[in-house]
Structures are given as structure tokens and as C-alpha cells.
Amino acid sequence: MRILQVSRRDRVVRRRVLDDESVPGPAGVIDRTIAVAARAVLGPVLPAFRADPATDCVALTYDDGPHPEHTPRVLxxxxxxxxxxxxxxxxEPARRxxxxxxxxxxxxxxxAVHGADHRRLTRLGTRAAVGSVLGARHAVEDVAQVPVRLFRPPYGASTLRVNATxxxxxxEVVLWTAEARDWMHDDERRIxxxxxxxxxxxxxxxxxxxRADPELADDPxxxxxxxxxxxxxxILDGMVGTGLRPVVVGDLRGDGVLRSYGPDLVR
Incomplete structure (x- = not known):
């Protein structure tokens, strides 16, 4: 198993890949057996973080909105x-x-739903966390008038118990594997x-x-x-020469997704 890590203060994603066939498997037979068993048991409740790499697509995902100025221009x-x-x-922004x-x-x-607000779920008990997410889902469905099937926890932080419920x-809990680091100010080209x-x-x-958590911005x-x-x-213009096509997460779920677990999930 390979450990992948992308980190910054208060926005950390650590994961062990369970079902990426391109990653060398455990050396021992016992380790291989454990990995297969873990995949079978935990697979349904582990967060998806990318699709099978055989595809020529990437999923564009946006968090924290809608915003009255930014979101219409993005659309x-x-x-x-x-x-x-x-x-x-x-x-709350969806209601507004x-x-x-x-x-x-x-x-x-x-x-999809990102939560009622931007609170970290791992700071709540399981019942409170699940109640908050399901309440947010109901609110978003009431506004959107379509079923909501995907959830991304703020900061990517959740637990197996919450995920299972x-x-x-x-x-389905969805994380990410690519990022623009657009939660801080920078030049558009560099982002x-x-x-x-x-x-x-x-x-x-x-x-x-x-950006739904401005209070976490560090000076300077x-x-x-x-x-x-x-x-x-x-980004879209830059993708033209890469052979990659932008799609939604739902378009890639049918082709199989890769799932992962991290230290902050196992509790």
C-alpha cells in the first residue's frame, strides 16, 4: 500500500489506497489477504477520491458556494x-x-452537498455529524428539487462511522486528488x-x-x-491539449472509483 499525502494547515488529506491496481500490493500473502478483506468490508464506506485512471476524463468539482457573484460567472x-x-x-448559501x-x-x-456549514465533522459526535449532514442534504434537495447523492466533508475530514451511516x-462520500490551492489569494495564472x-x-x-472559512486565514x-x-x-483552455475531458463526478462513478482511508477516518 502507498501513502499519499497532500497537506496544509487545517486542510489535510491523508490516504492509503486500497483498490488502485497500479499500486504494488503487499509483499506477504497475509498482508495481501488483509488488504483484500479490508477492501471488501470497508469499500462501501470509504470515500471516493478519483476514478479509474483508464478514463480520459477528470471531474470538475466546486466547494463552499453558491456565491452570488462568483458562481454565476463560473457557470x-x-x-x-x-x-x-x-x-x-x-x-445556508443554497437557501439564500x-x-x-x-x-x-x-x-x-x-x-451535491458540502454540509450545513463548514464545521469539521470530526469535532462532532457521530449522531450530531450525521444529523447535520442529512439536514443539509434535505435543505439542498428542497432548493434544487433533485435528489442529492454525493457529499464532500469540509476539509475532507470524516469518520468510518459517519461514512457508514x-x-x-x-x-456517497467524495474527496479529491487534484487541487488549485485556490483557498488563498494568488495570481490567476499560477492558480x-x-x-x-x-x-x-x-x-x-x-x-x-x-471560501467558507475565512476565519482560518493566517496572517500574512x-x-x-x-x-x-x-x-x-x-484551466479549461489548458486542458484542450491534454486529451482530458471535464465531466461531473456522477459520470465517472459507473466506470469504478478508487477509494481510500486515512488516520482521521479510523475512529
């Missing part, structure tokens, strides 16, 4: 490029901006280059149409002021 760019994205929305959520649905995008309720540099076949690309870190629509336009 405009997606329309210009005939591209679709998965929007992991927060319940129902027309934006309705536009997402009308234009063929996938609406959400899975039983029809929610797009960050994203393009991490894209691989089957990747789930993490983007943001808002600047809160984002860049043009998010321009970043997306640069």
Missing part, C-alpha cells in the same frame, strides 16, 4: 466551454441563493497552473466558488480576491 464559463461540474454546496442552484440544475450540472442513507499540474486521468479536481495569508471565472477559463 457562464462552463456554458461557454460546454462543460459541466459538480457543485458541493453548503445549505436558490436561483443560482436552480440554474446549476437547469444547465446540467450536478448538485451516510452510505446507508444513500450518500490555474496549480490545477493543471495536478490533473491526471480520472482525477477529481478541487475548486472553490467561495490573504483571503482570495482573484477572478475565479478567469481561473476556470484558463
Amino acid at each position: 457562464d464559463v462552463l456554458a461557454e466551454h460546454d462543460a459541466r461540474a459538480t457543485f458541493f454546496v453548503l445549505a 441563493h436558490p436561483r443560482i442552484v436552480s440554474r446549476m440544475v437547469a444547465e446540467g450540472h450536478e448538485v 451516510l452510505h446507508a442513507c444513500g450518500l 490555474a497552473e496549480n490545477a493543471l499540474g495536478t490533473l491526471r486521468p480520472g482525477a477529481f479536481l478541487l475548486l472553490h466558488d467561495d 495569508a490573504e483571503l482570495p480576491r482573484f477572478d475565479r471565472a478567469d481561473v476556470l477559463r484558463r
